Amino acid sequence: MKNIKLSLQTVAQTFKHYDSIKHSYSGTFIDRPLAIILIFLLLPCFLINIFLALVTRRNLFLMQYKTDALNRQVILHTFSCGILLKSAILFDICLGKISFCGIPMTHTFSPSIQFCILNQIKSKAGIFSLYDLHLKTGLTVMSKEQLLEQQLNGNVADYLALIMKSFMSSCLYDRTINKLKKTKILSLFGLKVNNTTMDEAICWITKTNRHKQTSNKTQTNKTQLGFFINVHSINLSISNTEFFKKLSKANALFADGSGMRLAAKKAGFLLRGNNNGTDMLPYLCRRCIESNQSLYFFGASPGVAAKAANNLIVQFPGLDVAGTAHGYNKDNNDEQIIAAINNSGCDVLLVAMGSPVQEQWLLDHRDQLQCKTALAVGGLFDFYSGSISRSPMWLREIGMEWVWRLIQEPINKFFRYVIGNPLFLYRTFILGLVNTGVK
Numbered sequence: 001m002k003n004i005k006l007s008l009q010t011v012a013q014t015f016k017h018y019d020s021i022k023h024s025y026s027g028t029f030i031d032r033p034l035a036i037i038l039i040f041l042l043l044p045c046f047l048i049n050i051f052l053a054l055v056t057r058r059n060l061f062l063m064q065y066k067t068d069a070l071n072r073q074v075i076l077h078t079f080s081c082g083i084l085l086k087s088a089i090l091f092d093i094c095l096g097k098i099s100f101c102g103i104p105m106t107h108t109f110s111p112s113i114q115f116c117i118l119n120q121i122k123s124k125a126g127i128f129s130l131y132d133l134h135l136k137t138g139l140t141v142m143s144k145e146q147l148l149e150q151q152l153n154g155n156v157a158d159y160l161a162l163i164m165k166s167f168m169s170s171c172l173y174d175r176t177i178n179k180l181k182k183t184k185i186l187s188l189f190g191l192k193v194n195n196t197t198m199d200e201a202i203c204w205i206t207k208t209n210r211h212k213q214t215s216n217k218t219q220t221n222k223t224q225l226g227f228f229i230n231v232h233s234i235n236l237s238i239s240n241t242e243f244f245k246k247l248s249k250a251n252a253l254f255a256d257g258s259g260m261r262l263a264a265k266k267a268g269f270l271l272r273g274n275n276n277g278t279d280m281l282p283y284l285c286r287r288c289i290e291s292n293q294s295l296y297f298f299g300a301s302p303g304v305a306a307k308a309a310n311n312l313i314v315q316f317p318g319l320d321v322a323g324t325a326h327g328y329n330k331d332n333n334d335e336q337i338i339a340a341i342n343n344s345g346c347d348v349l350l351v352a353m354g355s356p357v358q359e360q361w362l363l364d365h366r367d368q369l370q371c372k373t374a375l376a377v378g379g380l381f382d383f384y385s386g387s388i389s390r391s392p393m394w395l396r397e398i399g400m401e402w403v404w405r406l407i408q409e410p411i412n413k414f415f416r417y418v419i420g421n422p423l424f425l426y427r428t429f430i431l432g433l434v435n436t437g438v439k
């Protein structure tokens, strides 16, 4: 009885605004007209497929049996031969069997949530969903229930936007997704990268089986260093072998951003999460509160780290930020900063001075640090202090957050993005450095 009560409470918490979900899903009325337009546009392909099926004496369609997140069976059609085989799904949409956007077919909800939704919402299974979109880009900022709630509450414009975003991300990240390897450590550009989900990355950062350091520390309890590698740091590592060697000395390298996702795909791997520092920080704060660990913020312009700390303490009551220091260390007073960090007794140190300065600083001072873990986190404090705004979710959903940063700082970020991004793609896809690294 207690268990049932608890599970109902969990469902109620999961769907906090459940009553506000519309009982019929907006946008589905455009399914049929849109499918008819697409069928018309794809008619030449369909004629080729029909011709090939006749010549090879095959059935025109094959059936695919799927189950949606509410455990309902869905039968989908694909062409048996020819081109754009999956486009036969447009006929299923025309017949009203499924929607463009709807209940995802990639996972199932728990029975209690299924019961709750089935009784309230008349929504079909969909080839696209907000959950699938976030899964493809590795975003882990919302739970699958929150994503479903947001999706079902959207209006017609949101429905159309979801179709477009899903289509774009399918073209970029999706095609061979089932054939990609998900190994825990993978080699990208000659570097050993940790292929972790956000949760695994947080576990690594906050793992408590390491003893806090003392001044007489040994090799085994050295501060563990975690760096985030993205398009910019890979470009730097290719043109600067010293920086490459520095990255190689980290205890963990986390893959950050859609560029790394594309590169991993080219090398035959699926990244299990988008481990960027900005999405990670709220999770890290929660885990630090749960495990009674403290953070230290070092870097960014004067006042920025302190403001970020204050904002986070308000957002996460109970969070212990043991100290802050800015990153414009003109008097070269590293000794004082290290003493302040060590005296604070912090468990996890975040260093935000941009690449390659932050990685260099951490490697230079690793032996003097007494915290368990130190991370190099780039412009993280600028976001959490409110000095720089985070890109809108729709840009993050299609892996284009960098466009927002370029708009905000066009001069500072010009080389990094306008020159750096095409250079990265050239190095990845034309030179094939993703598999070999610079030899």
Ligand code: UDP
Pocket (backbone or CB within 6 Å): 299, 300, 301, 326, 327, 328, 329, 352, 353, 354, 355, 357, 377, 378, 379, 380, 381, 382
């Ligand atoms: N910064 C610093 N000291 C320096 C140079 C830079 O603290 O000597 C800070 C800067 O104020 C900014 C961060 O380092 O907050 C670097 O941000 P960037 O946008 O380069 O980082 P990203 O997230 O793109 O790696």
